[in-house]
Each structure stands twice: as C-alpha cells, then as structure tokens.
Amino acid sequence: MSETDSPILDIQHVSKQFGGLAANSDVSFSMTEGMILGLIGPNGAGKTTLFNCITGYYPPTKGDVIFKGKRLNGMTPDQVCKLGMVRTWQKVRPLAKLSVIDNVVVGALVRTGSVPEAREIAREQLHVVKLAHKADFLAGGLPIGERKKLEVARVLATKPDLLLLDEVMGGLNPAESEDIIQLILEIKQRGLTQMVIEHDMKAIMRISDRIVVLNSGEKLAEGAPLEIVSNPEVVTAYLGEAHT
Amino acid sequence: MPPRTRTRTRARGLSAFSIVAFIAAVVLLALFPKFVENPYAVHLMVTFFLAVIMGEAWNLIGGYGGQYSVGHAAYFGIGAYTVLVLLQTNGVAPWWGLLPALALALGVAAIVGSITFRLRGPYFVLASIAVAEIFRLVALNWKSATNGAEGILLSGVPPIVIGGTEIVNFSSKVPFYYMGLALAVLTVLVTVWFQGSKLGYYLQAIREDQDAANSLGIPLTFYKNIALMISAFFTAWAGALYGLYVGFIDPQTAVGLDISVQIVLTAIIGGIGTVFGPVVGAAILVALSEALRSNAITDLLVAGGLVSETSSIGIFLKDHLSHAHMLIYGFLVAIVILFMPDGVLGAVNNAARRRRARAAAGGAR
Numbered sequence A: 001m002s003e004t005d006s007p008i009l010d011i012q013h014v015s016k017q018f019g020g021l022a023a024n025s026d027v028s029f030s031m032t033e034g035m036i037l038g039l040i041g042p043n044g045a046g047k048t049t050l051f052n053c054i055t056g057y058y059p060p061t062k063g064d065v066i067f068k069g070k071r072l073n074g075m076t077p078d079q080v081c082k083l084g085m086v087r088t089w090q091k092v093r094p095l096a097k098l099s100v101i102d103n104v105v106v107g108a109l110v111r112t113g114s115v116p117e118a119r120e121i122a123r124e125q126l127h128v129v130k131l132a133h134k135a136d137f138l139a140g141g142l143p144i145g146e147r148k149k150l151e152v153a154r155v156l157a158t159k160p161d162l163l164l165l166d167e168v169m170g171g172l173n174p175a176e177s178e179d180i181i182q183l184i185l186e187i188k189q190r191g192l193t194q195m196v197i198e199h200d201m202k203a204i205m206r207i208s209d210r211i212v213v214l215n216s217g218e219k220l221a222e223g224a225p226l227e228i229v230s231n232p233e234v235v236t237a238y239l240g241e242a243h244t
Numbered sequence B: 001m002p003p004r005t006r007t008r009t010r011a012r013g014l015s016a017f018s019i020v021a022f023i024a025a026v027v028l029l030a031l032f033p034k035f036v037e038n039p040y041a042v043h044l045m046v047t048f049f050l051a052v053i054m055g056e057a058w059n060l061i062g063g064y065g066g067q068y069s070v071g072h073a074a075y076f077g078i079g080a081y082t083v084l085v086l087l088q089t090n091g092v093a094p095w096w097g098l099l100p101a102l103a104l105a106l107g108v109a110a111i112v113g114s115i116t117f118r119l120r121g122p123y124f125v126l127a128s129i130a131v132a133e134i135f136r137l138v139a140l141n142w143k144s145a146t147n148g149a150e151g152i153l154l155s156g157v158p159p160i161v162i163g164g165t166e167i168v169n170f171s172s173k174v175p176f177y178y179m180g181l182a183l184a185v186l187t188v189l190v191t192v193w194f195q196g197s198k199l200g201y202y203l204q205a206i207r208e209d210q211d212a213a214n215s216l217g218i219p220l221t222f223y224k225n226i227a228l229m230i231s232a233f234f235t236a237w238a239g240a241l242y243g244l245y246v247g248f249i250d251p252q253t254a255v256g257l258d259i260s261v262q263i264v265l266t267a268i269i270g271g272i273g274t275v276f277g278p279v280v281g282a283a284i285l286v287a288l289s290e291a292l293r294s295n296a297i298t299d300l301l302v303a304g305g306l307v308s309e310t311s312s313i314g315i316f317l318k319d320h321l322s323h324a325h326m327l328i329y330g331f332l333v334a335i336v337i338l339f340m341p342d343g344v345l346g347a348v349n350n351a352a353r354r355r356r357a358r359a360a361a362g363g364a365r
Ligand SMILES: Nc1ncnc2c1ncn2[C@@H]1O[C@H](COP(=O)(O)OP(=O)(O)OP(=O)(O)O)[C@@H](O)[C@H]1O
Pocket: A018, A021, A023, A041, A042, A043, A044, A045, A046, A047, A048, A049, A050, A090
C-alpha cells in the first residue's frame, strides 16, 4: 500500500463485550482521508459503543484501532483527541455553567496554551456553526438544536483530522437538520474526515461517500449509499426493527 | 446583527468596579491596625484572613474543579506541624521552616491526588476525609516528633533580625495581621490569574463534565493534581501562619475534621467558583461564629431593650446561647445552603445575570 492510500482510520476486528452482551463483534472497516462515512443501524446496534471503543472511552475487548498509522490500544480520550480524532456525544454534554463561547474555548485549548488565542479560534467556530449570537449565554440554557451545534463547534475547535459525529441531527426539526447537513458538507470541503452516525436515511444517503451498517453488534453491510439501500439484508434489518 | 449588549467585552476578568473596590479594601485593611489597637479586633481580622486564605485555596480545586475535598486539614496540619516542630525542637526559624513545609504539602498533594483523583463524586470525598484522618493519626501517634495529643506549645516566635537589628518582633498581633493580609491578597490574586488561565478553564470543564472534558483533550488527573498542589500549598501556608500565631497546636486543632469542614463551608457559603466568594464566606462565618460564641447577641437584645438582662429570658439566653452556638451556627449554614445553593455571592451574581439577560432581551426587540 502506498503512503497516500493508507487509511486514516483502520478498525480491525473490534469486539466489545458487556457481560454476556456483544455490543460490537468483530467489526472491521477503514476510512480514507477526506471521506464521510455513514454509520447506521437500528437502535442498540452498537454504533455509540464503537465510537466509545475507537476514542478510548473504554478499551475494546478485542481488536485494534489504528489512527494515522498509530495503534490506539490503551490510549485515553485526551490522548486520542491530541492525535486529531474527536467525537461528539449522542446525549449532548454541554459544560452547563460555562458560557457558550467558553465551552468552545475549552476545546480550542488543546492546541494552544494561550486563552486569548483560544477565544479567537472559538469565535471563528461559533460563526461556522452559526451560534455566534449566543456566545455569552450559559450553555446549560440552550435549546436542543443549539446544544447540538455547540457540540460540533467544540470539537471543531480542537482542530481535528477525524470527526466522529453521533446523531447530531437527533431531535432536530427539518430546518435545523438541514443546517447541520450543510455544516457537515462544509467541514468536508475543508478536508476533514468524518464518521457520521445518523438515523435519518435521506440525510445519510446525501452526505455519505460510504456507509457501514451495524446490526446486533455485527457489521451487516458496507458499500456506497446506493448499494446499501438496495441490499436486501439491510432492508430486512430495518423492516424487522420497524415491525417490533 | 446581534445586539451589542450580548457581546462580552471583558474576558472573564474582574469588572472595573471589583478592581477598584478590591484595591480600596486592601488599602483600608492595611491602615486598619494604625487606627484600631483593640487586640480583639485585630485577632478577629487575623482569623478572617486565615479563613480567606484557606477558602480561596480550597476554591481552586473544590470550587472551580468541583473536586470536593473534605480533607484539606491534612495540608493545614502539614504546614502547622512542620514549621512548629522545626522551630520548637530544632530551633529552625519559621521562615526557613516554611520551605520544607510547603514542599512537603506539594509532594503529599501530588501523591494523594494521583491516588484519589481516580475516584469520582462521593468516593473522592470519602477518600479525602480518610487521608486527612491518616494524617491526624500520625500527628497523634508520632509522639517523638509531634508530642502526640499534648500538642506543641511554642515558647515564642523569634524576631526577624537582619545585620544585628531587629526588623520585626512578634510580641504583638500586628505582624501576624500583616502577614495574614498579604497572604490573603496573594491568594485572591492567584485566583484571578487561575480563573483566566488554561488551568482554570480546564478545571471548570472537569467540574461540569469529566467525560466531555476528557474527550476534548484534557488529561483529568494531571490537571486536577496541579490545582490540588496549588491549593495544598496555600492551605499549608495558612496552617503555618496559624500555628505561629496561636502558639499551640495539637492533632485536633491542626488536623481535625472540623478544619476541613470549615474550609469547605467558607467557600460554599460565599459562593464556589468565584474570585470573591470565599472572602464573603469568610466574613460571614467569622462574624457569625464570634457573635454566637460571645454573648454579643444577648447583649444586643438587652441594649435594644427587647429583653431585660434580669428577666428569666435574659438569664436563660446569657446562660445558654453561647453554649448552643455550634447548633445555631449549623442551622444558619444549612439555611444559606438551602436557599442559596450557589452561595451568597452566587445568588447576587445570578440576580445580576438575570437582570442583564432581561435588559438584553428587551434591547433586542
Ligand atoms: N456501558 C454499557 N454497559 C452495558 N451495556 C451497554 C453499555 N453501553 C451500551 N450497552 C448496550 O450495548 C448495546 C449497544 O448500545 P449502543 O449505545 O452502542 O447502541 P447504538 O447503536 O448507539 O443505539 P442508538 O441508535 O439507540 O443510539 C445496547 O444493547 C446497549 O444497551
């Protein structure tokens, strides 16, 4: 493999066991630089668990995660973030008693020791997610749509190479979702790589270069968006869920 | 365009009003002993300064960092015992004794932090109590160094002599007053710096959500340790000052659990995670405990003509109020915590924030 097509992220046989429950079993796939990978699957399929394993929130029971050629085994989330991979939280985690801009400043500080410089970065990122007008509000008081935007601004401020977005459109109205879709496409324009968990199939079809489908912890399918929607197994998995 | 009023012009610094008020207060306090010679008043002020120093120091890790240490008596005791043992049994001048005392506090904080910061919430609190208890037991049982339960009685603090001339002698309380004031001002300034620094941002992020903070690149234990070390440093310094000032320490008064609790209360009552919260808390608690301890309240009621000194109520109050002071003290503290969960200064700030928000919302229309 040549230097250029070596993957930015390589997930090799990752399994995560919670007692008797296999939340991830033997999941493998890789991502090339600049792509958007859509990660889909029914509720409880193990999508968030995979994010947790990849970012060092907890170690996978088995398997390896290789990011930019480095094996991440045993690394903690802060080390992974410094390396350039950062995630948002499905259940948003605003730093409630800090202002919106201070939330983003915290993210920016991973790349600089200077608070004024971090504020500059934070201001830019708030503009990017269109939250600049709320800069001095307390993060804890934001409505859900803006909390999701804040999650994105905060991770962008860490200057990542790979962004893991966990249902940033969840619970948003159509207009807000469209904002986020545009935002994700804009981030892609800047050359960042993104893995996006989302339940909205239309949205995921529009933004993804490739899609990985998880079901009961296993990788059910992987391919281009059009291949995935015409894959009978995927259709069954989703229909099956809809019927229960 | 968003309305201008919403854009913060100062970045987490102090307001111009706070700065002017602070400087004015420091100047007045510096002049205080020149005009007030009453040793009781000076004593109260030294007590106040000590409470400020400890409250501000605890606030760094407890208030900003949300790590509720109820074991700061350990660092207080390290400061007091190291300096007093070195002075009383080895004749080491306190200014020299302070150096190993502070170094020891830093080292102990680093070790304690590395072990206990893996724990979260109530487990961390319990561990901090346990650590302080261990130190109290050491003070109690290591008789050859600490003189055990009998404690250490200083025979005096040697004067500072430079080139044969006596610069300061400690026969009055006034030198302690100025040392207390200087150290209190220093801890406030350190807190101002801390609040605007990367360290301060990181500790607040940790307080709000450890997992989120960790995912944003913050190594949790490392930053908690740094904040704890600074906190322990000033707490030990306060302990040293206390020991020299009072001239007597024993395991209970220098490493007891009530010291830890007192420190936490100072910050909580005033308002945690704010620069001046511990100052407000210290003023309230010192005033309250003195008013209850003495017969000040009964005297006030008598002077106001509400109660006759010779009536049965007057006699009852005189006899019992000062004994019940811990009870009333605890009761009042509980009331403040119940009705002002962000402390007195926090309540004031919240009201100001609501007013600003209303003004901003009104201006937007
Ligand atoms: N910490 C944990 N301990 C035990 N079980 C867990 C834990 N975290 C997740 N699980 C279980 O693992 C499975 C996968 O959960 P996960 O959150 O990864 O699903 P998901 O694909 O993100 O679902 P959703 O679409 O609802 O967010 C679920 O059955 C869940 O209950």
